[in-house]
Amino acid sequence: MEYNFREIEAKWQQYWAKNQTFKAENPALSGVEGVSDKPKFYVLDMFPYPSGAGLHVGHPLGYIASDIYARYKRHKGFNVMHPQGYDSFGLPAEQYAIQTGQHPAITTEANIATYRKQLDEIGFSFDWSREVRTSDPTYYKWTQWIFIQLFNSWYNKTSDKAEDISTLISIFEAEGNANVKAACDDEIEIFTAETWKNYSEEEKQTILLKYRLTFLSETEVNWCPALGTVLANDEIVNGVSERGGHTVVRKKMKQWSMRITAYAQRLLDGLAKIDWPQPLKDSQTYWIGRSEGAMVDFKVDGFENDKISVFTTRPDTIFGVSFMTLAPEHELVSKITTPDQKEAVEAYVKATAKRSELERMADVKTISGVFTGAYALHPFTGEKVQIWIGDYVLAGYGTGAVMAVPCGDERDYAFAKHFGIEIINIFEGVDISEEAFTDKENSVIANSDFLNGLPYKKAMKTIIYEIEKRGFGYGKINYRLRDAVFSRQRYWGEPFPVYYKNGLPQMIDKQYLPIVLPEVEKYLPTEDGKPPLGNATTWAWDTNTNTIVSNDLIDNVTVCPLELNTMPGWAGSSSYFNRYMDPQNSEEFVSKEAVEYWQDVDLYIGGSEHATGHLLYSRFWQKFLFDKGIVPTDEYAKKLINQGMITGTSAFVYRVEGENKFVSKGLIKDYKVQPIHADVSFVNGSDELDVEAFKNWREEYNDAIFIGENGKVLSPTLSKGKGANGENKVLLLEEDLGGDKYIVGREVEKMSKSKYNVVNPDQICEEYGADSLRLFEMFLGPLEQSKPWKTSGISGVYSFLKKLWRLYIVNDEFAVSNEEPSAEELKTLHKTIKKVEEDIANFSFNTSVSTFMIAVNELTALKCNKRAILEPLAIIIEPYAPHIAEELWHKLGHSTSVSNVDFPIFEPKYLVESSKEYPVSFNGKMRFKIELPLDLSVKQIEDIIMAHEKTQEQLQGRTPKKVIIVPGKIINIVG
RNA sequence: GCCUCGAUGGCGGAAUUGGUAGACGCGCUGGAUUCAAAAUCCAGUUCUUUCGGGAGUGUGGGUUCGAUUCCCACUCGAGGUACCA
Incomplete structure (x- = not known):
């Protein structure tokens, strides 16, 4: 059997x-x-x-x-x-x-x-x-x-939760919006209840849209005109689209956004109560990017009505400001630039526009920027401060402007040094002639009027108080997290339940959902640049019948156009x-x-x-x-x-440059060779290439010549035989090659079709079975680490399953005995139960597989065939190898599935030992072992061990300084 | 640059609170069985050695009776992120 x-x-x-x-x-x-x-x-x-x-x-x-x-x-x-x-x-x-x-x-x-x-x-x-x-x-x-629920909600910062939009409307009707604390768009005009009531319905809707948790906004996106679509940062390589290499431009588009920023603080706080991997929490924390600081307004010299707002995490260093930097895209740049500087500034702005955001950010070494000729006025001292533009400041982050404090910021320091701008030292007892001082916790402010002598924390409090009192700014908590763009110019995504009336979005009532994706002729964007849904001819909403109707009927009164974007992945x-x-x-x-x-x-x-x-x-x-x-x-x-990634073990053959000749791995130093990926299925566990399979792979290799590891030309004589895993194969017999073989090079890479290192589970299931696959995937190593795949090792778990099976077989028949198990057998069973339960609790599945192997090895050695051992064994192995477990369970006489049977209970009594084989170390190095009863006192152990002949041999007459005995663990003799 | 993770035999990996480094498996070597093969079984397999032993967990220090494990500095590799104010 x-x-x-x-x-x-x-x-x-x-x-x-x-x-x-x-x-x-x-x-x-x-x-x-x-x-x-x-x-x-x-x-x-x-x-x-x-x-x-x-x-x-x-x-x-x-x-x-x-x-x-x-x-x-x-x-x-x-x-x-x-x-x-x-x-x-x-x-x-x-x-x-x-x-x-x-x-x-x-x-x-x-x-x-x-x-x-x-x-x-x-x-x-x-x-x-x-x-x-x-x-x-x-x-x-x-x-x-x-989506509709989000649209119908706003975020009330006072109650710190999302509420129905109707509660906001009630507030507007009662008292206007002056006291509303909401997560909303940046610039909202203050109105009274009276004004609100006098607004037209459209005006009201426009205002409400600024508060909703999903809302329409103008977002700057990477637009690729040739592909007719918006690209993510990682779809752009060197400023052009990854697919096709088309030009990509920054473009403003009206898109749906999700007001995730409303939840920034709660998303951060929530991490404390979930058991997620720390690196993952760290990256979410970093992504949310909470920073405490202040918004500060700087007046622009000569422009009464304009101001530059900056967010800074170090308002305490404001007296050290010696220049400001604006993003080249900042709206004030063209306005404030002086005629002298116009040419230089315009050239710089133009050059920046050509660079992708990624490029701008990747280039850390080059310091570039241009003086605008304009000056800002320091809010405290009233002194003139140069205004520069620099592409390290991004328009999309914060306010697109930075107050530069070279003595306290490395980047500002480098910028100031490079352009010869003044560096003011506002730190007590610190030398800034070589580098900026960025250790804020240990800073004491000097040279800063009312902040003099204050340490970081006090200085922060004081300055924010002063800024607020004098009315040119306020303390603020800033988040790096951006609202999430929720529109995609794609076909294969969820359609929005939205139609537009007079340019304003309207939600379709729940009872008419789902709004089903329309059929289109082509899946590309339309010729006039609309998303693919623009190709649909039946894509309009009839507000009377509440159905999707032909676009021809659009009158913008009862029949309105539906949203053309779809939702993101x-x-x-x-x-x-x-x-x-x-x-x-x-x-x-x-x-x-x-x-x-x-x-x-x-x-x-x-x-x-x-x-x-x-x-x-x-x-x-x-x-x-x-x-x-x-x-x-x-x-x-x-x-x-x-879970970690499984990487593939790619195989390489080496083609001699300019020839259709391949040399084995050991010979490549003698030739100029080009490594070529070979499909891993042509290679056996000993890295030997099935030359014929490789030759037949592609026509260009049909007549190729192969030089084996021993320098022999591999003869093309064919013979039928078995492959490494027992499958029938046409292969070259060793005699034919004079014992020579072609050895491939191996390298661990990401598993990918293009690298020909992909291994499919189907193949494995076919050859070894699902239980082997399951065990082997777990056996590879710790779940959370990435590890390379090498199919050859699977024979180990396959042999294990066969060995497990044989425990239940006597004389080729399925049979178990009802004899009482021995102490040894019970010990094997119970230590296995214990270890496997601990492993599952720790997600350490690889060690469980080893434990099963040890158990089966031990039971085989004991010739154990007893039901009292083998029945529980079938249960504990079931989660890992469910098919064989289910078969054994039924063969043991059960008629229902093993999957809901109680797990065997671990009994510590079977593991109690009476003696221990102590390792005896000298100065921490284990030299010999000695079997001693566990109930001996420390003194008794010491007496026995010191009298032992091997101890005296090791000591060679020396008197030990110290003898350390940890009962049940170790003996260590020092001296 | 920053953040995170990692580095142990030929290979995947084990060593749960600091206590016998290399469990288990692959591969390899030798043997048994076989007409032969597959399968199976047995023995060996960190390196080195004058066969007494010696060295050894990326490198260099430290703490300790004792360090793969803790601390400091560094090297290399993987993943993520990015002039974030």
Whole structure:
């Protein structure tokens, strides 16, 4: 009776699907007995984007880990929800559509089918009845609904939460907006209740838009006219688009934005109460970028009505200001520049416009700038301060202007030195002739009027008080975080539930959702530069019938144009974890009962690349939904783990330059060679190349000559035989080569199709089975670290599974005995239980696999065949290798799934030892070992050890200075 | 530049509060079984050695009876971020 993984795995995968073994019940809704008594546990994976390439072995790593955890929790008596779905809107499907005309929905559907097949083959315990797809109208209906909720809300800083826009309107009607503290647009005019009531409906709406949590704003974007779209920073390389190399310009566009900045402080504070990796928290903290300081206005000499506002974190150094720097794009630049400087300034502004923001920021070494000829007036001293422009100041950050204090800031110092600007020292007892003094905590202010002699903290308080008293500024907490642009000029995304009347956005009522993506002829932007939805001919809203109608009917009275942008990639993923709780609900986003029961995610596993994208936006939406009373917690995931990347081990062959000849790795120093990626599937575990497979790979290599490691020309004689893993292959026999082989070079790189180092899970499942794949992925190393993939090692876990199987087999028949287990057997079992439970608690799955191997090795050595040992063993291994466990469990005579059986209880009594093999060290170096009873006193141990002949041998007559004995641990003799 | 993580045999890695460095697996070497192979099993495998031993966890210091583990300085690698005022 062989371990036939193909048969076993197919059988149990079908069984689980048929019996809905992993369906998680919502007790309140289902009334399923027994479920409601169990505590809930919610294990979540970051759902995948279903790309055309399918899964490679890197993808399931986190899924396997979370699956082990979910399965373990079922054994521990929890009602576990472990859902999966697809983040199925996205660019690749759209690009494929542009190239081929194939509708993205069709491509996406096909890709999902591939993913599903691959996921099923690995034996995950997903509850597929809860599947969501972000591109499914029944799902994005709720994305649109949340958008409407955001539109209908404003952020009240007084109550410190989002409130319905109606509460704001009531305040306006009662007392105007003078006392409203809200997260809102920067420049809002103050009005009274009287004025508000006299505003037209349009004027009112325009004002309200400045307060809403999602709002239209003019945003500067990277516009690529050739592609007809906006590009993200990372899609621009050297100032041109990554795709196609087209020109990119900065352009202002009216777009939807999300007022995430309203939540900056709460997003920061919330980090303290969630168990997420510190590096991830650090990067969110940095991204939010809280800084305390002051806004200060500087008057411009000769321009009575203009002022330059700056934000500074060091208002205490204001007496050290010797110049100001404006971003070249600053609106005052053209106005205040003197005729003398005009030419230079204009040239500089022009040069800056050509540089991308990225380029400007990457170039740290060159100091550049131009004097405008104008002067600002120091608010305290009234002295004239030069106004410069410099491209290190960014228009998009803060006010686009900096008050420069060279003695206290390295960059200002370098700038001042470079252009010979005065450097005023305002620090007591500090030499600034060589560099700026930036240690603010240890600074004492001097040369600064009323601030003289004050340390940093006192000086800050005093100066902010003075600034506010004199009325040219105020203390302010600034955040680096920007409001998030929420419009995309794409086709394959969620349509907005928005139409425009007289240029003002109107929300479509909830009952008419979803607004379904229209059909278009082409997926490209229109010729006049409108987004792809501009191609739709039926894309107008009839306000009488509340239906989408033909554009021909637009009259801007009853029929109005619909929004042409779509939502960004992160829209659908920002709250999907809540939707899993109640995925089929068509009346509500999530029912009260469901969300009260499931509450939040107990364990979330995914990649760290989402640190400041998805993981920040989703926290923002959760806080908003919490404010609205829709969800009961304002942080949605208690615990988060980042799985590390699996890198590929690329293989290289070496072509002699100018020839169609390849030399083996050991010979490359004798030739001028060019390394070429070879597909890793042509290489075996000993880095030997299957030369024939490589030759047949591409026509250009058909006639290539290969020189082996020993310098022999590899003969092309073919022979049938077995490959390294037992598969049938046509290969070169060693005799034919005179024992010579072609050895490839290896290098660890990111796993990628273009590097030919991708390994698919399907291949592995086919050759070794899903249980082997699962064990091997865990065995590779710590979950959170990145690690290279090398398929050759998989034979180790495969042998282990065969060895485990054989424990249950006697004379080729399945058989276990009912004999009482021995102390040794019980010890093996219980130390395994203990270690595996500790490992799961620590997410240390790699060490669990080792522990299983040790247990099976020991039980094999003991020839253990006893039910009392082997039955619990099948349970504890189930989370890791569920198929073989289920098979063994049923063979042991059970008729229901092993997945909900109680985990064996660890009994410490089986591990109690009476003696210990003490390591005896001399000066910290272990020299020999001695077996001693554990109940000896320190004195007794010392007497025994000092009398020992090996001790005397080591000491060679010396008298030890000290003998350290830690009972149960070590003996160390010093001297 | 800054932030974060990491560096242990030929390779992946283990060593849970400072206490036997190299568990477990791959690979490799030798052997058993076999007509042969696959599979399986057994033994060995950090380096070095005059076979007594000696050295050894990126480098250099420090704390300690004792350091892969703690502290300081540095080198290299990976990821992120970026003249952030």
